[in-house]
Amino acid sequence: xxxxxxxxxxxxxxxxxxxxxxxxxxxxxxxxxxxxxxxxxxxxxxxxxxxxxxxxxxxxxxxxxxxxxxxxxxxxxxxxxxxxxxxxxxxxxxxxxxxxxxxxxxxxxxxxxxxxxxxxxxxxxxxxxxxxxxxxxxxxxxxxxxxxxxxxxxxxxxxxxxxxxxxxxxxxxxxxxxxxxxxxxxxxxxxxxxxxxxxxxxxxxxxxxxxxxxxxxxxxxxxxxxxxxxxxxxxxxxxxxxxxxxxxxxxxxxxxxxxxxxxxxxxxxxxxxxxxxxxxxxxxxxxxxxxxxxxxxxxxxxxxxxxxxxxxxxxxxxxxxxxxxxxxxxxxxxxxxxxxxxxxxxxxxxxxxxxxxxxxxxxxxxxxxxxxxxxxxxxxxxxxxxxxxxxxxxxxxxxxxxxxxxxxxxxxxxxxxxxxxxxxxxxxxxxxxxxxxxxxxxxxxxxxxxxxxxxxxxxxxxxxxxxxxxxxxxxxxxxxxxxxxxxxxxxxxxxxxxxxxxxxxxxxxxxxxxxxxxxxxxxxxxxxxxxxxxxxxxxxxxxxxxxxx
Amino acid sequence: xxxxxxxxxxxxxxxxxxxxxxxxxxxxxxxxxxxxxxxxxxxxxxxxxxxxxxxxxxxxxxxxxxxxxxxxxxxxxxxxxxxxxxxxxxxxxxxxxxxxxxxxxxxxxxxxxxxxxxxxxxxxxxxxxxxxxxxxxxxxxxxxxxxxxxxxxxxxxxxxxxxxxxxxxxxxxxxxxxx
Ligand SMILES: Cc1cc2nc3c(=O)[nH]c(=O)nc-3n(C[C@H](O)[C@H](O)[C@H](O)COP(=O)(O)OP(=O)(O)OC[C@H]3O[C@@H](n4cnc5c(N)ncnc54)[C@H](O)[C@@H]3O)c2cc1C
Numbered sequence: 001x002x003x004x005x006x007x008x009x010x011x012x013x014x015x016x017x018x019x020x021x022x023x024x025x026x027x028x029x030x031x032x033x034x035x036x037x038x039x040x041x042x043x044x045x046x047x048x049x050x051x052x053x054x055x056x057x058x059x060x061x062x063x064x065x066x067x068x069x070x071x072x073x074x075x076x077x078x079x080x081x082x083x084x085x086x087x088x089x090x091x092x093x094x095x096x097x098x099x100x101x102x103x104x105x106x107x108x109x110x111x112x113x114x115x116x117x118x119x120x121x122x123x124x125x126x127x128x129x130x131x132x133x134x135x136x137x138x139x140x141x142x143x144x145x146x147x148x149x150x151x152x153x154x155x156x157x158x159x160x161x162x163x164x165x166x167x168x169x170x171x172x173x174x175x176x177x178x179x180x181x182x183x184x185x186x187x188x189x190x191x192x193x194x195x196x197x198x199x200x201x202x203x204x205x206x207x208x209x210x211x212x213x214x215x216x217x218x219x220x221x222x223x224x225x226x227x228x229x230x231x232x233x234x235x236x237x238x239x240x241x242x243x244x245x246x247x248x249x250x251x252x253x254x255x256x257x258x259x260x261x262x263x264x265x266x267x268x269x270x271x272x273x274x275x276x277x278x279x280x281x282x283x284x285x286x287x288x289x290x291x292x293x294x295x296x297x298x299x300x301x302x303x304x305x306x307x308x309x310x311x312x313x314x315x316x317x318x319x320x321x322x323x324x325x326x327x328x329x330x331x332x333x334x335x336x337x338x339x340x341x342x343x344x345x346x347x348x349x350x351x352x353x354x355x356x357x358x359x360x361x362x363x364x365x366x367x368x369x370x371x372x373x374x375x376x377x378x379x380x381x382x383x384x385x386x387x388x389x390x391x392x393x394x395x396x397x398x399x400x401x402x403x404x405x406x407x408x409x410x411x412x413x414x415x416x417x418x419x420x421x422x423x424x425x426x427x428x429x430x431x432x433x434x435x436x437x438x439x440x441x442x443x444x445x446x447x448x449x450x451x452x453x454x455x456x457x458x459x460x461x462x463x464x465x466x467x468x469x470x471x472x473x474x475x476x477x478x479x480x481x482x483x484x485x486x487x488x489x490x491x492x493x494x495x496x497x498x499x500x501x502x503x504x505x506x507x508x509x510x511x512x513x514x515x516x517x518x519x520x521x522x523x524x525x526x527x528x529x530x531x532x533x534x535x536x537x538x539x540x541x542x543x544x545x546x547x548x549x
Numbered sequence: 550x551x552x553x554x555x556x557x558x559x560x561x562x563x564x565x566x567x568x569x570x571x572x573x574x575x576x577x578x579x580x581x582x583x584x585x586x587x588x589x590x591x592x593x594x595x596x597x598x599x600x601x602x603x604x605x606x607x608x609x610x611x612x613x614x615x616x617x618x619x620x621x622x623x624x625x626x627x628x629x630x631x632x633x634x635x636x637x638x639x640x641x642x643x644x645x646x647x648x649x650x651x652x653x654x655x656x657x658x659x660x661x662x663x664x665x666x667x668x669x670x671x672x673x674x675x676x677x678x679x680x681x682x683x684x685x686x687x688x689x690x691x692x693x694x695x696x697x698x699x700x701x702x703x704x705x706x707x708x709x710x711x712x713x714x715x716x717x718x719x720x721x722x723x724x725x726x727x728x
């Protein structure tokens with residue numbers, strides 16, 4: 001029997017018995033076969049002594065059962081680790097942050113508590129997945145759209161609590177920013193509601209985020225201060241139409257004015273859809289990733305792209321000019337009434353038109369929803385608010401260092417929304433990839449998913465070889481050091497790196513970490529809740545955190 | 550010319566008419582060994598290129614059990630959940646990438662992967678599936694560690710024939726619930 005840290009076998013056995021009495025024995029999982037499902041399939045520590053595996057899992061059906069379980073955990077000081085659907089692949093899967101924790105599996109709590117078309121919101125329990133919510137909206141014929149991450153099997157709540165993101169309109173893409181109202185069971189077993197929800201019988205819980213007094217919702221993102229049992233989210237009315245508009249600009253350094261111009265358009269809320277950078281020098285955007293075979297690259301450009309010393313941007317720029325190819329392409333997703341799309345596009349053309357040689361192409365404006373057959377043929381449908389698992393369609397890269405690749409971990413730094421930073425990040429991360437022979441595209445571009453900063457996510461291969469995984473962890477650490485030195489911090493990370501990343505947020509001798517530690521002591525004196533998550537540890541287990549740095 | 554998709558689609562349409570009597574009515578094939586545990590559905594990955602024999606195979610399989618085309622999208626998800634809810638054992642052919650997703654969705658419905666073979670060619674997978682459907686190959690009693698180690702990839706060109714069976718654990722995901 002695997003035991004939680006600092007818990008005797010007798011106490012653990014007694015606690016499990018009490019857990020079973022609350023939920024029913026069939027919802028307490030202790031066999032190896034069942035606990036296998038709570039291992040992180042993408043763990044970079046698979047089968048190593050430090051792999052974070054659960055000692056048991058328990059699956060309540062409702063918030064009252066959660067309250068009872070939390071109280072028992074407190075009495076026996078059992079670390080519990082709530083998950084919603086536990087599909088956090090790339091950032092920890094269903095595994096706990098601290099080995100030996102009991103996973104509180106909330107999948108059974110899958111009620112859509114309330115959905116309001118008039119005000120555009122939904123209140124969900126943890127087990128409601130994007131698939132569930134989407135299918136519910138379709139079946140009821142509600143005029144609502146969701147914003148979903150690439151994998152549609154995840155939880156609306158779990159994704160938001162981990163800081164997840166989607167791909168439609170800016171106000172909805174950052175899922176925690178699109179939440180309005182949280183119900184949470186605090187570590188002492190007391191239930192609390194945030195915002196207007198604190199007013200009994202409130203009629204505006206999902207309509208007025210600030211509430212009264214300090215706004216504390218953010219304390220429940222990437223933290224360990226409670227089990228969230230209900231959460232409200234803002235949804236959008238379905239846009240009438242969709243199209244993409246493509247801007248190309250000729251020179252490598254044109255990226256700098258381009259990003260500034262788009263930034264102004266975004267700050268003015270003229271550009272609200274996601275926009276994606278690519279380079280015609282590497283072929284059509286995403287061809288290979290979309291299963292359409294390798295992109296067609298101009299033969300004159302190929303030698304520059306495949307140079308073993310890395311892509312020299314000046315040479316690539318010159319080669320692109322000689323081949324008559326623009327260096328950059330930027331594709332905008334445009335939504336809304338036809339006249340709004342046309343007006344947005346006109347604004348984009350006017351603004352970007354100051355860059356010499358800029359070219360513009362607005363594709364056909366299509367009425368939504370698109371026909372099912374057409375949707376079927378697309379690689380991704382997230383931009384239409386439709387969840388899928390197509391992102392897994394090809395799977396991860398096949399092999400690294402002679403080992404089968406089974407998944408990946410994301411290194412996810414946030415970099416300034418400038419052309420200068422984008423160019424610097426592209427060069428810096430490509431150099432690391434070359435040094436370690438990582439499977440990496442010749443050019444990788446930052447993502448505009450956040451509103452005011454770029455995300456530069458790098459997927460690192462995970463294998464089942466401890467040696468290769470140890471190397472990847474070293475590469476990860478190297479990336480963190482390099483990024484931190486440049487002032488680029490990670491927005492999210494896998495449990496194996498929680499402490500490493502929290503260590504980098506060290507302003508004024510770790511004032512932030514200490515403050516979070518103080519809150520932890522106050523609200524969770526026994527240190528039972530999601531121990532170690534995002535580098536926040538109870539006092540008695542802080543040494544475990546230090547080992548992780 | 551039949552494309553693979555129309556082919557799977559045809560198989561599905563056929564299955565729907567052949568199995569109008571419901572799942573239970575389709576649980577065994579004519580050639581099945583009498584003591585073999587019935588397979589409740591055949592799942593075919595629609596994202597892979599499959600050999601021409603697949604057409605004939607699906608058509609014959611569809612006479613006796615539902616054939617479900619697997620796509621990694623919301624509509625297919627709803628269909629899949631329906632199949633998992635009514636089945637105790639399912640057999641399929643897919644890439645590692647699709648199997649990876651399917652396996653995890655099936656876990657939530659109480660299923661475990663209990664058999665898996667790996668082939669570069671689709672017809673070898675067909676043979677495996679045929680053997681399982683006819684009962685010539687017995688179903689494993691419990692999940693084997695070995696069946697879990699496969700590449701979750703389509704890019705490697707590998708196809709897998711597999712079996713998933715309901716385990717002793719209850720399905721943790723029930724139907725969607727509204728308050
Ligand atoms: C190929 C691929 C593509 C991906 N694309 C994206 C993407 O586009 N966008 C994106 O955001 N992510 C992406 N991911 C990462 C991840 O798969 C998703 O974010 C996924 O939605 C997270 O899993 P989940 O929703 O099941 O959340 P969970 O795993 O249920 O939750 C995540 C964490 O939040 C905490 N938590 C969850 N529920 C509660 C609760 N009720 N109370 C307290 N704490 C809780 C737990 O610590 C848990 O570990 C991708 C992953 C892969 C492999």
